[in-house]
Amino acid sequence: MSDSTRVAHGTADSLHTGGHEEHPAYLRHHFENVEQQADAAGFAMWLFLLTEVMFFGGMFTAYLIYRNWYYPAFVEASHQLNVVWGTLNTAVLITSSFTMAMGVWCAEVRKQAGLVLCLVLTFILGLAFLGIKTVEYKEKIEKHHVPGFHYSLKSFTNPQSDPEIYKEYHDKPLGVDMARHTEIYFSLYFAMTGMHALHMIIGIAILGFMIFRARAGAYTSGHVTFVENFGLYWHFVDIIWIFLFPLLYLISRHAN
């Protein structure tokens, strides 16, 4: 693991005598050279993503336990989610990951216009995702499936009261006890997708900032670290959704 056998730039560091070609403006003084700085920044970003993995990990653990305990409730509750919206959202996010990766490529080959376009597309796709999520959340609110806010068991104790869902899946009515556990499903649904959406919002805000900076040429002059590392973050948020989608939407969609 001897990844630190770089040659010291010796005495030039603190004297700054004429070696200014070696010292681009964005090189921080505690780094020896630009490669070390970019390397450190990338590694730091990966470590941050590890913390995010563990952060979501707690909720995934809770989900796995309760799905195992209350499978019928989870199945029927998941039927309340619209698989068309969910699939569309997954496609939107995958495409945005593609545009983001293309954006990083544009930054690397210094195509400024391409970079701006890719960032704008990613931004729009991100907003589209949030828009679809808003539609979905609205539906849940209207049907009183939000835990803690007049949560209603009617759709589960009496599935026929919900004709659109019933004609797809012909769910059997759940006993009151099992029906109550659908509230845990929705708690996890809102907690997990909500936390995911929060990360999307932060990402979109940073994208806005990046578009602004990219138009000024900040990322197409050799210094791609920011775009690269944001790309890592964006892909990570995509990966979370890649798991959320089957776990929340696709528990069991075959008709009974």
Next chain:
Amino acid sequence: MTDQHEMEESQHHVVSPMIYIIIGGSLLVLTGLTVFASFLELGIFNPIVALAIACVKAVLVVLFFMHVKYSSKLTKLTVFCGLFTFIALIGMTLMDYFSRAWGRW
């Protein structure tokens, strides 16, 4: 020295857009596949198939979109550590829950 060489490579290795197109397309196909599979009656294999497809998708994103395939050993080790700890959390906790029904032994 290898690590410095590797690091420079990952700095300068530019993944071609064709790879992104192929991977992006694969991800969309796999999404369709997982939706289709959820409509089938596969019993115990429903969740297994769903998770397996999700893992394949995640691996594709990590290796290609996040450039891990072209990254240093350290990056790969870091990803592994994250996965390992995540699995430890889920695995050891589920071990308790699954064995609760095993009686008083």
Next chain:
Amino acid sequence: MSSTIVVLPDQSTARIPKVNFITKENGILSWLLTGDHKRIAILYLISITFFFFIGGSLAGLIRLELLTPQSDLMATDTYNKVFTMHGIIMIFFFLVPSVPATLGNFLIPLMLGAKDLALPKINLLSWYLYMAAGILAIYTMATGGVDTGWTFTTPLSTHYVNTNVLTTGLAVFIAGFSSIFTGLNFIVTIHKMRCPGMTWFRMPLFVWAHYAASILMVLGTPVLAITIVLVALERTIGIGIFDPTKGGDPILFQHLFWFYSHPAVYIMILPGMGVISETISTFSRKRVFGYTAVAFSSVAIAVFGFFVWAHHMFIMGVSNYAVLVFSLLTMLVAVPSAIKIFNWTFTLYKGSITFETPMLYTFGFMGLFTIGGLTGVFLGASGTDIHLTETYFIVAHFHFVMVGGMLMAFLAGIHFWWPKMTGRMYPEKISQLAAVVTFIGFNFTFFPQFILGTLGMPRRYAAYPPEFQVLNVFSTAGASILGVGYLLPILYLTWSLKYGEIAGDNPWQATGLEWQIQSPPLTENFPITPIMDHEAYDYDWLEKKREKEVTLVG
């Protein structure tokens, strides 16, 4: 006992170097907006001392209440708040950041030959998060406190108390991110910013210990964060995740909570162990025995530490099979810690031992941590744990490892590196006295608690059966002595800032890179990037270097 390794420059001519990281810039903003890891370390040192005294005062209140069997000094609800806040402040605002944020921040770049940590702005952010969290915690205390115990066990914390659980949870959440950023910074720095020649196995063991602790900080703390979020949602909206009436499982909270909180104890102790490696080598004039074993055991503690958390839950309702597995794994995790103790002891063997203050604290650590650690093994065995858990045995166990172990290591480190940080020596005689007073006070305070625990006195009780009073009085008497022992360093260390002897570069004749530069160091640490061409703890190299040095004559 009069022999000492201290070599100070001639006091009549010695001066603190004019240009150093303290004098480089003036004004409050140059400190509050600094990126210099050494200044941030000083900021942390001042703040954690402040929180230590708040936590310590709360401890004083606990011991005062427990002088008598009745709950007569304060109402039981108030007592619950006092011990809860004592735990929260001591753990999250003192122990977790103590060595890493002060000594780690100050020393890791110096020990590695780097100019700063990898992410100076994140370092400063870390301190601001800590301060924000701390202020929030104080606000919580001032507005009624929280009485759930620092462990926030559900469903008590989610359904049955109406105290400030949410604000405390938020304070801990923010403090957690402070910790994560510190750990993240260390890992990046250690991987990417070692000077030429500084291979992994030439780094001081202090760095290895912090590397292991940082891995725990980065991987474990986020789980605490999400747990707090879930508790907040449960408390406010009633999502049902920990609520049995809605099908939730309160034990899930404990799984998630202890998944962090067990590694947290290793986060707390590993940096202290790093300090001990340094002091034990310097004050025996010998390289640490079994460097590789000590280095790897640090990482082993970190890895194994992730697999034992449910030993805090043996009686809580986990399955018998889980009890079996976790008990077995807990036995295993004791091994790397024991390896360290053995290696440190072998370092002492045939060394030239002197008894300056850091070494007194080091010896205190060795003895008290061993006792604390061994009692941990008693608790790891599920059979005995069933009887000892939730009694004063547990309280004694963790105070032995944390106060007898970690706090002593922290004081050893502060005294050891004080001359490097400030350029001045602390007064030796009074500091040795303080170390002895602390050791005596500590044993009087906490040893009786082992006995109380085995006799069956429960923890977290304001009132207890009268037959336990004698031991409790002993314990409180010891606490007052302990208080004196902790007060003295504040006084004489502050005094030394103005009146202490000038220390020079290397008063201890120690081998680390940090001792080869001026005290206090320059802002940029090293005028020329050093090249590491010798092994760690190489006293021969130091001898050769000293021979070549010219000292002023006449």
